[in-house]
Amino acid sequence: MKMSGKFQVTRSSWLLTLLVCLICSIGIVTADTGTAAGSTQTVTDMTGNSVQIPATIDRVADFWNAHNEVVLMLGAGDKLVATTSLVHGMPLFNKVYPRIGTLPAPFDSTTKEVTVEDVINAKPDVAIFSDGMNKSAEKLTEVGIPSLVFYFTTFDDLKKCFLLTGTILGDGAKEKAEKYNDYLDTKLAEIKGVTSKIPEDKKLSVLHLNSLKPLQADGNKTLIDTWINVAGGTNAAGKDLSGNMKSVTIEQIQSWNPDVIIMMGTTKDKETVMNDPQWKDLKAVKDGHVYLNPKGVFYWDRYGAEEALQIQWAAKTLYPDLFKDLDIKDVLKKFYTEFFDYNLTDDDINSIMNPTE
Structure with a gap:
């Protein structure tokens, strides 16, 4: 069938637009x-x-x-x-x-x-x-x-x-990047399929600490804020802070009074938060909801390939009853084998989940 000139021009324009979009997206x-x-x-x-x-x-x-x-x-x-x-x-x-x-x-x-x-x-x-x-x-x-x-x-x-x-x-x-992106998309869909059903007034407020000395937290317009939301939480510092690693005071943290604290650092840092009198009246501390962020090949929470693990761990940590079938250790082992060509040992996993250095 012979195409009309108008159809050919329209089709050509559409193809050109598609090509430009593909180039820009990459x-x-x-x-x-x-x-x-x-x-x-x-x-x-x-x-x-x-x-x-x-x-x-x-x-x-x-x-x-x-x-x-x-x-x-x-x-x-x-x-x-x-x-x-x-x-x-x-x-x-x-x-x-x-x-x-x-x-x-x-x-x-x-x-x-x-x-x-x-x-x-x-x-x-x-x-x-x-x-x-x-x-x-x-x-x-x-x-x-x-x-x-x-x-x-x-x-x-x-x-x-x-x-x-x-x-x-x-x-x-x-090709490896495409494989990773497919994996990430799958995990994002699985987690959001659960956490998107949590009512806003039931979502846990989460404070993410970058360090204790100096005392720094992560605010909005960060990937940290993004994965907190994916996992079903709200960023406790999100209304007052914008950006990564922002200096805060203990008084600010006390005013936010988060349900959960997720912190970078070591097991000693966690002990400091749990035992320091300045932190003792926080809801997260009283409820025992202070967690060390895992640290693998790199910090899971900060802009690396293990973000695909971070979203799964964070969702499981915040809402264990909603993710009973999610075995983080099994996920870890499969991910490292597939994407790092490395077989994790149980000692490796313990070091990742409970960093001491």
Whole structure:
């Protein structure tokens, strides 16, 4: 059947629109130039910057702490040539992938400063930073090292970030990212299918502490706020705080009086909260609902690949009666085997659930 000119134009316009949407959703546009040895691609990072990088990426300097775990999960750990001081200190990361401890760490996770000369010596094809580290990224760009800035506060943007990372890394990493995203989507649907039915006035208020010294909590417009909501809770600090790792006072926490406290830190930190007189009158403390956030290859709660585990653990922790059939240990073992090619021992699991360092 011969199509009318009007139909052909409409169909062409629709296809063009679809193509543009697909490109934008991935966040990367490739444009090979030069010879095969010098081919490049233009990448649009998560801040909207267009950056020209080599078409083939073999050497990555990753200065976003959590993103190192993403590179490892995507099967590209051997492409890492520089990391951070914080990643060096992650016990299970070093156990799952011992090579990480041998890499230079020219980015200080405390000062958030990069030693340019050391990065140059690592000879990366590309450097990766998180939002808020733009000055360091600019320093490397000035010496000819292409730098990308990634960030997200929602699971949709997390998936875009992981897919973009996989596309850049190549060698099967994109397929691994798609597999992870499918897994995450499945778990999000399963959890929301339960927690979305909890009445608003029955949802538990959850305070997430980043640290005790200094005393810091996580507010709205964060991934922490997002997973609290997915798990069926409300962020106790959400109305007063915006962003990650915000300084708070014990008086503020007392005014919020959360039902549940989930905290980063160690078993000693939890003991401090449970036994300190300043905390004793909080509902969460009196009810025994103070929990350490698991710490695996990276911190589960903070922007890494184990977010897929965090949402399941958080839902089970907040509402054990609603998730009786969810066996976190079984979920853990299967996840690590599938995505890290590592078989967890019972001791590993105990260390993850009860971090001591």
